[in-house]
Amino acid sequence: MKLYDIAHSRAGDKGNTLTLSLIPYDPDNYPRLLKAVTAEAVKKHLHALVEGDVLRYELPNLPALQFVCQQALTGGVTTSLTMDTHGKSLSYALLEMWIED
Template sequence: MKIQLVKIAHARSGDKGDDANIGLLALKPQDYPVLVREVTAERVKKHFAGICRGEVERYELPNLLALNFVLHHALDGGGLVSLRMDNQGKTYGAALLRMEIDVP
């Protein structure tokens, strides 16, 4: 069955220079392994195609039931350089919650 991440996770995002980061958090402990399995760095890079021009790194925080994604060169230069409305990636967390994943 396919579901959208928003059903099982929440997220917050922000900027550091031209990089954005997204903290993705399981709403329930039993869904953390699903996030680890399904939401890979490769899938996130593909999800943000056209927005993220660099690599995506993923870090695991099992103690917080969370994953941290760093999206390199994802902000059109970042800060005041960027021409985008969301020049600080504030809505990228919500964008990640659009992703469809497989659940048993």
């Protein structure tokens, strides 16, 4: 299934770093996300966008995952030549990722 089917996300930016939350609609799906959506898997999925490392933080209380993608915004909000300089639309790039049913 696509992550879009079971989770929602919002992107944020800090300089050249992109943050992506991943929040299951149903908290019961959190363990599934924990297992399938590793930092490595996200780095692989977003390889065309993220030049640096991807770090994953776990927030079991919410529950949610937070991904911090370094060197992901072609230099950062203020000087990037891309259309979406903040990378705000990239939440939906993460949700395009497929995981096993």
